[in-house]
Structures are given as structure tokens and as C-alpha cells.
Amino acid sequence: MSKNSSVSKAFAAAFVVLTASAIAGIVTMVILYKTQIATMDPTPRPTFPPTTTGLPPVTRLPKNLVPERYKVLLWPRFYSQILEEVNVTSPNQTVLFTGNTTVYFHCVQGTSSIYLHSQNLDVYGPVVASTDTDEGIRVTRMENHHDQTNFLEIELDYALKTGGNYSLFLSFRGEVSGGLEGLYGSSYEEGIPAHEDDTDTDRFLIATSLEPTFARRVFPCFDEPDFKAEFEVTIIHRRITMALANxxxxxxxxxxxxxxKSTSFQPTPLMSTYLFAFTVSEFTPTPSSHHRVEINTYARPKATAAGHAKYAADITGRILDYFERRFGIIYPQRKLDQIALPDLISDGMENLGLIMYQEGELLYEEGVSSRLDKENIASLIAHELAHQWFGNLVTMKWWNDIWLNEGFASYMTFYAVDAVEPDFKLKDVHILNNLHSAFEADALASSRPLSRSQGEVQTPSQIMQMFDTITYCKGAAVLVMLADIVDQPVFDKAIGRYLSDWKYKNTDQNILWEYIQKADDESTGERNIAEVMNSWTKQIGYPVITINTTSGEAFQKHFLFNDSAVSSLSWHIPIRAMKYTTLFRLIWLKPGESAMKDEFVATKGEWILANVNCTGYYRVNYNPENWDRLVTQLQKDPRRIPLKNRGQLIDDAFNLARAKLVDVTLALNLTRFIRNETELIPWAATISNLGYFVRMFDRSEVYGPMQMYLRNQVEGLYNSFRNYTDNSTVPTDHASQQIQIKAIDVACSNELPECIEMAQHMYADLMKINSTNIIHPNLRSVIYCHAVAHGGKEEWEFAWGLYLRSSDVSERDRLRQALSCTKKIWLLSRYLDYTLDPELIRLMEVASSISYVSRNVAGQALAWNFIRAHWNYVRYGWRQGDRGSDRQVLHPVRTGRAGAFCDG
Structure with missing residues (x-):
């Protein structure tokens, strides 16, 4: 018998003991865990020599010319309907588009060269003229640099004059993208034909996705965020279609x-090129009620007629009002269009005046969509509307500070949804899940600073890498901490001034610190904001603070999962602490120092809790005596501990154990109180962290006893919902609906017999009826998954049939996830093969479909081998479907969705 095998059996025995007697079992487990985890430590990250192939000398546009206005004509030659096909396999659709642009610019430094961007375009016919004198200037040479600069270089007969105003006219032609970047095409079915003679056909549309560097693929332009300009656009399109633009x-x-026909649009306010947008489609609008702004939400005609855009339309005006009141700045246009697209590279894109969404994230179908989908719709709309101020009105100077866009949009989403849908009670859930996602990514030695230097973010690929968990989640988390440091009213006052003074301009984080500093000085003036915050934004990672409640000593250390890593980083740490019932003032732990604080000394029986309400971006460790007192308090009366901290204590303990800073005994002990817990936050933290055990031991003897322990822990919570689940109904309040789903998922995953029987029974009834879906939309994800997992070919093929017949995107997403739950390897293999056919699974859904399979222990090896065998296709789908996604940023608890909260 191997050493690993004997350790696994001993650990399995420990879990059995834990189930019967938690204290004795945990004491037995500690040595076994350490031995087992040692065998699973990853190999060290390889080191690479410095690259010797540097960037070109210049990758940024020169600042000698400043664009002020564009006049753009675009003519996509596509058909929205193929009425007369040349043949079945090759319809007479066209991918050509043509156009011209005139950019008016100011010369701030004399030059005989004009540099702008153009990529994958055939550009011709340049005409340069002085708008001051109407004099033409001869072009002597034009060259498109087909490298990572994408520069279009235009040489002139003589130099432009400093202070002069000029225009550049260019004609161009290009092809509609086959992916989801630049100017791209998308197709959809407008209803499923009822019979062979039905005249319904596939429909086609044109849309744009230009963030961060794809505007240059649509028309030649100064494609950098600080070259803001006005855009006056004309679109030529088929007479049966409608064009929308900014x-x-x-x-x-x-x-x-x-x-x-042609449609022309009034000039936009000053904006960056990545916000340029237009669509051509046959979509129809659902209007919103608003006292000043004309708001329309566009969708497929049948979806509009069925009322699927009504919830989005209803909530948009209310969220817009909230942001206008909070910032004291009105939305800068008189119109706001939203459109639900069949395909979009991310779940939402905040284009000024024309916000785009994946239709599954915007449309709500009563009786089919989950009630919890309303949470996701509200969150995503709030995120994109927040961008109308953070990103559109005030824009970062360069992509190294993209967190000023995305971090603020994520942060503001917490509060906007809480304001317009208070019954959801999701602010605390969102804030904590955001924090945990940031922690996970930022505890790796491979993490990066929130704000990099501009020199580190130059090429398009480097820019794309900035759209990640650090930008979205850490960005929001440090803003939560900053608002707590200076107090929320001071923070809000500073942000209002910042937005007002810098509207239509570009900023960096130093400017933000100046505004926070000024407002803080008017209040207390106790700290150097830039010094404090730069320690969080300009270096990787975050600290763990260790508090000894016997001596009162506190010190900090860079928290890393790799316990052998050496780091000298340190931070300015604001500590909110409480002793039993007393909340202390803000206590500071400075870089490179330990501190002795009376507030951290606890007498016998008292406990200290730091990072109260989880506003700080750090983890907390304590001396064993204080941990024991906290464990006792949680078992005796958990409500004496703030709700968010009940979840955070679990998350801290498990991750400290993972980094070998505490024994795993402690983490497991902390889960004992969960048996009587009914709140979502502690359960979500427990499930997430015990999931780490599942991933480590799902193929060992430990797995059975571990399931037994979890089964016993969740049984009470599951039984509290039996009256609902047995009748396929759900509680009325939103939080209980969330915890109901968690209870079913954990109970069925850990083989609670009555849960599995319930899922199989409900699914079998659905298979018999095969028409009206009797399963409540809230419960379909978990019921589908566990029925398929405990079924065979018949159950899997029934789910596949539902997927093929369904026209609702949210339902199709649930079924895609459920299909990955089967334990039959041959069915998982068939499913993976289906991802290679875009007629069955859309390209943008390939990444999440494979990811679903990889999470199934039966599918891990299959998914890995499949990716390697089909990399040329899969990597393209991964790029289309796995960009830093606002769905992932905003949806922490949605069952059946790929990706952790904020995961990019």
C-alpha cells in the first residue's frame, strides 16, 4: 500500500469521526491534512530570462495632432434576410463594408507626418486641407504599418503649422469580422418554424464591439482613449432595417x-473611440418612462412583442435617476438606447448612448427566466449605466488605469441595485463575493498591481490583459476600503467634484487621490491619501495582519498561497476592530512596523474581531486563544458576530490554512456552527471553501466521509425548504430563494437521499409531460443538473432535446450546464464534440461549455485532452467567450453560470 493511500484512508476516517464528534475528528485530521496537502503542492513556477525582443521604439501615437471631430459614413452591404439563396450551403450574403471619414484636428506642434490607426482596412484617397485657409496639402506617401502599432502614416509635402486647424479625408473598405470584435455580423432565428411551409428564415444583423483597440478595424482614427472627439455618423443600410448609433x-x-436608405445622427459629446458604436437590424423597441431622457430597449421583434424587455426597460430609468441624484450630474444626452444582441464578446458594453448586451443577460421571460435573473439584469444594467459617468464622461488617460472605469462601475453597482431593488438585499453579498474573488487572484505571486505604469501596457495584447479580476474586483474592493477610511459622505462629495471638474476629459489615479485628499482635509485631514492608496494600487497582493490578543501586538505580512515565497511588501492598513460588543476607532498599521495596541488586548472570555464588516482589503489571523473564543461564540450565538464577518472568518481560516499559516483544524472547526445557520453569506463561504477539499480529494477515500459530514451539516437547512421544493415552489423573499438553491445543490451533491429522490421525481414528471415545464425557473439549474448526474442516456438526451428546442437564452444556459453534470464519460465526450459545431453551440459559449465539463470529476481528463486536440478552434472560442466579462463581474451567486464573481 502506498503512502498516499494510507494517508487518504486515515483522512477519510477522520471525516467520519468529524461527523459524529467534530472536536475529536478535527484533532485527528490535522497531521493527515498536512501530509496529504504536501503531496499536492504544485511544482514551482518556472522562471524565464528577460525577453530580448523589445517593443518598437514607439507604440503610442504622437501628441502633435489632436482630433476634435469626425464625420463618418459607413455602408455595410449585408442582407438582414436571405430571400433568394444562390444555393443552400452558400447564400448570397456579403461581408463587405465601405465608407469614408473626415477627421478635423488641431496641430499643437508642427509636423509633416500624420499618424493615426488603421487595421485590416484598405485605405485610399487621402485628402488633407487647412480648414483655416481652405488650402489643400499634397500627400506624398501613405503607409499602413502591419505590426502591433497599426499605424497609418501619411507624409505631407510640407509641415502643418503649430496652432493650425486641418482636416483629413480618407476612403476605406473592409470585411465584416468573423469573430465578435470590430464590425461583426450575427444571426438569429426569429421564431422556430411551425411547419415546412413556414416562411420564417434566419435573420442577420450588424453590430460593433470596439473596446479596447478595435475602432481602428472599422474606420481610420486616433484610437487611444485620451484622443476624445465628437462623432457625426451616417449609416447606409437596407430599407427594411433600422440603424442605431451613439x-x-x-x-x-x-x-x-x-x-x-441612409440614417444620420447628431454629433455626440466628446468621447473616446472605443465607445463608438452602431447597429443595423430589424429589432423593435420597448420604451422606458423617464422625465427627460428618451430610453428605448431594442430586441428581436418577437421578444419585444412578448414583453421580454419590459423588466429591463422598467429598471433602466430608475437606475439612471439614482446615479444622477448621487453624482449631482445629469446623463449627458437626451436619448439612451439599449440593445439585446444574440452575440457579444462580453455581457455588456457601455457605448455612449447605445449600450449593448448579450440578450440572455437583458431579457426576462416570465415563467421561464428565474426570478433571480432579475438580480442579474439589474446588476448588469447598473454596471453599464455607471460607466456613463465612470469611463464615458470621465475617462482614464491610458489603459494602465482601466480600473478607474471598471472598478468604479463594479463599486457603484453594489449601491445602485440596493437602492432600486431593496428587496433583493444583495449589497453585502455582492461586496463580500467581490472581495473573495479579488483575494483569490491577488494571493498568487503571478498577480499584478492594480495600476501599472503606462510603459508596461503598450500593445493591444497587453491592454487586453488588463481586463481581469484585479481590475474589476480589486478595483471595487479598494474603493470600499477608501470610502470607509474617509467616511462615505466625504467620499461621495469628492467623487461628485471629480466627475464635475473632469467631465469630457481624461484622468489618472493621482488626480482621484487629489480630490479625495481635498475632501478629507475639509473633514479631518488626518492622512496622506496618495501615500495610503498607492500602497494598495501600485504593488501586487495584500497583507494578512496577525493580532495577539494577549500582548496586543499586531504585525503584517504579504499573504501568498505559496508559503515559501519571500516578500518585503507592506501596506498602510486601516483596521476596524471590535472587542466583544465595543467597536473601536480606526486603527492604523503602518508599513514595516508592528504595533502594540491596548484595543487588541482581550481579557479572559473576551474576543477581538478585526476588519469589522469586511471593509478592509486584507485577511486577519489571531493567536489560538482568540480563534477558540470566536469559534465558541459562533456556536453559542453567531449573531453576536456581524453577518459579513461570519462569512469572512470562514474564508480567512481556510485560506490561512491553505497558506500553512494556521492548522486546517481551525478551518474545519469554524464550519461546525453552519449546521444552524440560515443566512446566505456564511453558507456561500463554507460551500466555496469546502469546495477546495472536494477538488483535492474527489478521487480518494476522503471523499465519502467528507460527503457524509457535509450531508449532515446541510440536512437541517434542506429540510427547512422541503415544503417548497416538494411542490416546486419558492420562498417569497429574494435572500431565501438564494439559500434554497444552495441547500438543494449541497444536499444533492453530497448524496442526501431525499434530495436526489426529489430531483429525479421532478425531472421524471417533466419527461412524462414533455410540454409545460412544471419545475420552477429558480430551481431548474439544480434540478436539471442533479437529475442528469444521477440518470443515464435517456435523461441526458431529454435535456439535449430541451436545449435544441428552447429559444430562451437563460433556459439554454441552464441546460448547457446540466448536460455537463452526467457521470457517463461517453456522454461527456459527445457533448464536447458538439462544441465544435457552431450550429449547436455558439462560438461564444464554447469556453463556458468546456469549463462546465472540466468541473465534473468524470470530465476533467476529457476536457484537458479535448482542448489539446482541438486547440486551433477552442482558442478562438475562448477568446470570444472568455474576455473580462461584466456578467462574471456582476453575478456572484447565479446558479449555472461559468466563472466566479468578478472572474475575468
């Missing part, structure tokens, strides 16, 4: 001939 439609359209 600006307000000028009065009507111009009919060109029997096939074509």
Missing part, C-alpha cells in the same frame, strides 16, 4: 433607392 437620430432617414 447620437440622436436626425429627423428621419433618406431613401436612396429601392434597396437602400
Amino acid at each position: 447620437g440622436i437620430n436626425t429627423d428621419g432617414t433618406n431613401i436612396i433607392d429601392d434597396d437602400w
